Amino acid sequence: MKTERVSEDSLILQITIGLLFPFMLLFGFYIIVNGHYTPGGGFQGGGILASLFIARYVIFPLEDTDSEVLHSLQRVFLAAIMLVPLFFLFTGVVAQYPAWQKHYLTLMDILIGVQVGFGLGVAVLRFAFFQGSGQTWHL
Amino acid sequence: MINSAILVTMCLFALLAIQARLLRNAIIHLAVLSVMAAFLYMRIAAPELAVAEAVIGSGLVTLLYLAALKRNRVYTIGVVGNEKSKHLADPYMHHLMRTRALREIREFFLIREYQLQIVFVPESRAEALQNEAYDLIIEEDDKGIVAYTDEESYIMMELEMLIQMRGAQSQLRFERLQPPAEEQELQDTAGI
Numbered sequence: 001m002k003t004e005r006v007s008e009d010s011l012i013l014q015i016t017i018g019l020l021f022p023f024m025l026l027f028g029f030y031i032i033v034n035g036h037y038t039p040g041g042g043f044q045g046g047g048i049l050a051s052l053f054i055a056r057y058v059i060f061p062l063e064d065t066d067s068e069v070l071h072s073l074q075r076v077f078l079a080a081i082m083l084v085p086l087f088f089l090f091t092g093v094v095a096q097y098p099a100w101q102k103h104y105l106t107l108m109d110i111l112i113g114v115q116v117g118f119g120l121g122v123a124v125l126r127f128a129f130f131q132g133s134g135q136t137w138h139l
Numbered sequence: 140m141i142n143s144a145i146l147v148t149m150c151l152f153a154l155l156a157i158q159a160r161l162l163r164n165a166i167i168h169l170a171v172l173s174v175m176a177a178f179l180y181m182r183i184a185a186p187e188l189a190v191a192e193a194v195i196g197s198g199l200v201t202l203l204y205l206a207a208l209k210r211n212r213v214y215t216i217g218v219v220g221n222e223k224s225k226h227l228a229d230p231y232m233h234h235l236m237r238t239r240a241l242r243e244i245r246e247f248f249l250i251r252e253y254q255l256q257i258v259f260v261p262e263s264r265a266e267a268l269q270n271e272a273y274d275l276i277i278e279e280d281d282k283g284i285v286a287y288t289d290e291e292s293y294i295m296m297e298l299e300m301l302i303q304m305r306g307a308q309s310q311l312r313f314e315r316l317q318p319p320a321e322e323q324e325l326q327d328t329a330g331i
Contacts, residue, residue: 031190039186047194054202124203 017059024052032113036105045109046116053121067125074118081111142182149175160249166204173197214253214294216244217260217273221280228259235277240284240302240311247298268316283310 028048035041088094088104149172156168173196180189218235220228235241236257248255260267260276267276268287275295276287288295299313 031194040190041187044190044194047191047199051194051198051202054199054206058202058205120199124206 014059017055021052021055024048024055028052028113028117032109033106035109035113036102042109042112043116046113047120049113049117050120050124052117054124057125067122070118070122070125074115074122077111077115077118081108081115084108084111142179145175145179145182149179161254162208163254166201166208169204170197170201173200214248214255214274215272216255216257216275216277217267217270218257219260219262219264219267219276219278221278228261232257232259235279235284238284238310241277243302243305243311244298247301251294283312286311286313287316288313289316 028045030045031040031048032042032045035045084107088100094101094104152168152172152175156165156172159165159168173192176196177189177193180186180192218232220231241257245255258273260270260273262270264276264278264287267273278285278287286295288299295313302311302313
């Protein structure tokens with residue numbers, strides 16, 4: 001007789017999420033890449049990418065994702081989101097060559113999507129693992 | 140017409156989510172509510188919002204709630220049957236569920252947001268006590284219901300206090316066991 005166990009992990013959930021995982025990843029990137037002419041875009045696709053992190057936590061609550069690296073990557077993407085429009089708009093590349101507009105929008109969608117995905121994922125992982133343990137982190 | 144039907148269904152699921160006694164059910168009802176909202180956005184020609192609602196509302200937020208609920212625990216109560224109840228496990232469980240003591244226990248775990256699971260144990264009491272799958276063993280004898288708990292289980296201490304306060308101790312008695320180290324000894328005396 002053991003007292004106050006944490007509920008065991010379910011094998012059904014593990015296998016199902018394991019099978020769905022690549023398709024969710026693909027769907028997220030599909031929404032991001034096609035964002036400029038179909039519904040969806042960077043934020044929505046990023047939400048799906050972030051839900052992958054949470055799904056993984058719900059199934060295997062292991063603390064092996066390096067959230068420091070994700071956090072740094074997310075900052076790099078945030079910087080790129082600010083710098084890329086500066087480059088494209090102020091140098092007038094998009095105005096000169098209208099054919100580039102599509103590539104510019106796709107690039108921005110990808111940057112926003114990855115940034116939102118990593119950002120929300122890191123936030124959730126930090127909530128999950130640092131809750132109540134007295135650890136803090138700097139922004 | 141269809142839009143009104145969707146709106147009514149949304150209200151229904153919102154009420155279900157409020158009235159749900161288990162948090163897990165409330166989360167699923169909220170997810171269905173979000174899917175309905177996404178469908179409604181689709182119908183009034185706002186596909187961009189529909190995608191956002193489906194992704195954030197029913198995907199991300201549902202998973203976030205489930206991750207928060209992951210810290211919740213499942214508590215398993217094993218009911219040891221006596222000689223005549225072995226063949227009639229289901230009616231016996233129904234009879235036991237209606238007793239005041241079991242109702243008090245269920246109320247107690249519901250308030251603390253534990254997922255309670257009450258199962259019938261076909262083995263004898265000594266074997267059930269050895270089994271790690273049960274957190275609490277309950278047995279009915281001629282004087283009432285006996286609950287076998289671990290000595291250091293603080294939840295059981297809380298429950299015992301509550302039962303005494305409610306004045307139901309004539310039905311439910313607690314028997315404290317030693318921690319697992321001395322359990323072998325107890326096993327021997329129970330065998331005799």
